[in-house]
Amino acid sequence: MKGEKGKKPKNEFLYFAWRNWKLRLGLAIVLFFVVLAIVGPRLTPHQPWAYVGPPARPPSKEFWFGTTMFGQDVFTQFVYGLYPVFLVGALGGGLATLIGTAIGFTAGYRGGWVDEILNTFTNVVLVIPTLALLLIIAAYLGVRSFFIQAVFIGCTAWPWTARAVRAQTLSLKAREFVDLARISAARPTKIILTEIAPNMLSYLVMVFILQFGGAILNAATLDFIGLGPTRGISLGLMMQMALLWGALPLGLWWWFVPPGLAIALLVGALYITNVGLDEIFNPKLREM
């Protein structure tokens, strides 16, 4: 297996990656928002909650995205709100992927009663509506931070990953190279990490991307209901403020369109990147 890891497959991967418009489009959009999240706060002289201009102004040269009911600059709120999106997405999505793969590997590889217990547990958590659970927990927590939000999202979003990884592990476990490793008395952890995981790497990357997008959507929902972090600004919070303070009847579209559009574009771009990767990893799916 290792001998093939020369120069050729890598080039082939890059070649197909570049030819795939889905991957290019998805990555371009994601990259755009990453750059905006980094550079944005430096482009604006204001602070997100500061009252800096006349209230309820449409976009202009001075206020690129207009101002809120209270005269806060929407562009400033928007670019500051992008950072927590990536934070919660990476942390929450990463944690969910980690827990899901750990449980999936263990259940699939160990089998027997360990599998029974872990699988039942996974199925139970799978059925519980996690967002309702998050709502309840967030409601009772007085002070909340982006970090806590990400951890909670990560701890509730893993079940489908665990199920999928378990199924894949079950099929990989029966392969000859795993038998060989077992005969040579390798420890289970080592077999999982060096024999099974590398064969699922492409799949795990895609799982992480999906979990990343899911965490962003979950966080936006929590923020929108007013159960987001108690300090700071986020895109979900912007939408909540807009709805709460009558942006709808007053027609202040510049207040609620950018945050939702950014989330939809970003998560949509992640999904499309995923399809692109799938086509690269799985040659059968490539367009002729």
Added chain:
Amino acid sequence: MQRYLAQKLTIYILTFFLAVTIDWIIPRFMPGNPVQTMLSRAALRAEAVEVMRGYYLRAFGLDVPVWQQYLNFWKAVFHGDLGVSVYLFPKPVIRVIAEAIPYTLAILVPAIVLSWIAGNKFGAFAARRRWLDNTVLPLGYFLTATPYMWLGILLAWGFGVGLGWFPIAGGYSFAMTPHLSWKFVLDLLWHWFLPFVSLFLVMFGGWAIGMRNMIIYELEADYVQYLESLGAPRKLIRRYAFRNAVLPQITGLALQIGTIAAGAVVTETVFSYPGIGKLLVEAIQNQDYFLIQGCFLFIIIGVLLANLIVDIAYLIVDPRTRRGMVGEI
């Protein structure tokens, strides 16, 4: 078949048990004391505070040992006695919830069923048709990536505020009182439309994409290549591929129910639609603990029932599960 159903039912009973336990634990073991919060909000005189504290302790049943509290909670759940709402005092929680349930079901059930059917049909149609596929795919992903509340806000803004075709808040006009007449029913439908469409569209994108991806996998399968080599018509092949691809979509529906319930919560909030979701958010904002517990309990029951219905549907659609050939979906 019995094995399959028994397995599923065990999971659901376990889940219900766990969920009720969580429902009981959370207000008791979270940082911050709900009773203290309610007392400080009431801003009473010192001697009144003591009386109120005693009242609340008894009302929550906090004056007995913990294990007794837990058993009492189960007893209350089975008697449908979920306490009295503080926010809508003195209405019992169970009645508040009973009034909200029809609204939630009215937007959720049609949105789920119709979007699933339409999305599957459309996704199957678009798969491997170059032009359609390349335009539908990004659009579908954009739709399914759209936060539910944002689409709701956009629809309310466009069709409610901008064009003025639909109302943007409430389950029926404020001037009306609920009664049985054509006028009232039409008014209900008029208010129902936008929240329904909002939920429908987001889910539609997801199902269309899911089906499209499944069909593409199926069209690579051996049986399809065999049929092709026999010279079977394309339409027939696609029909077989569809029948196989529908199965994972049914499983997908079961996986999605929790997310859909969350979508309903925010959609109801956007449109001030008087369902369970809006009730839950109001209960949270007003720290009405009995109402929060009640809403959570009913969301759990709804999700479990929906899962059970999907399981039974799967049993009907896939004969292999009935013969016990596959253990699990």
